[in-house]
Amino acid sequence: MNKEDIFKKIENALKTVLGHDNFQLSETTTAHDVDGWESVTHMMIISEIENNLNIKFKLMDLMNMNSVGDLVKIIESEL
Numbered sequence: 001m002n003k004e005d006i007f008k009k010i011e012n013a014l015k016t017v018l019g020h021d022n023f024q025l026s027e028t029t030t031a032h033d034v035d036g037w038e039s040v041t042h043m044m045i046i047s048e049i050e051n052n053l054n055i056k057f058k059l060m061d062l063m064n065m066n067s068v069g070d071l072v073k074i075i076e077s078e079l
Contacts, residue, residue, distance in 0.1 A: 003076070006072050006075050007068075009049065009053060010049060011025055016048055017041055023035070026069075027068055028069060029068040046062065053078075055078040
């Protein structure tokens, strides 16, 4: 799976959980940049990504995740 495919999976998870597509994803996108991406929805997004990609994030990875770029790198390492 390439980086573009991973971005698409993340985008789909955000659309599913947040119920809108009013955002632009880049490696520098953070939760503060997307309406509705808050602490509760963050965990729902992470769960959606884990289920869709059949992976499980480590707690330390989740704690060090600050941007979509960080999320992509962690997903790449898990696949």
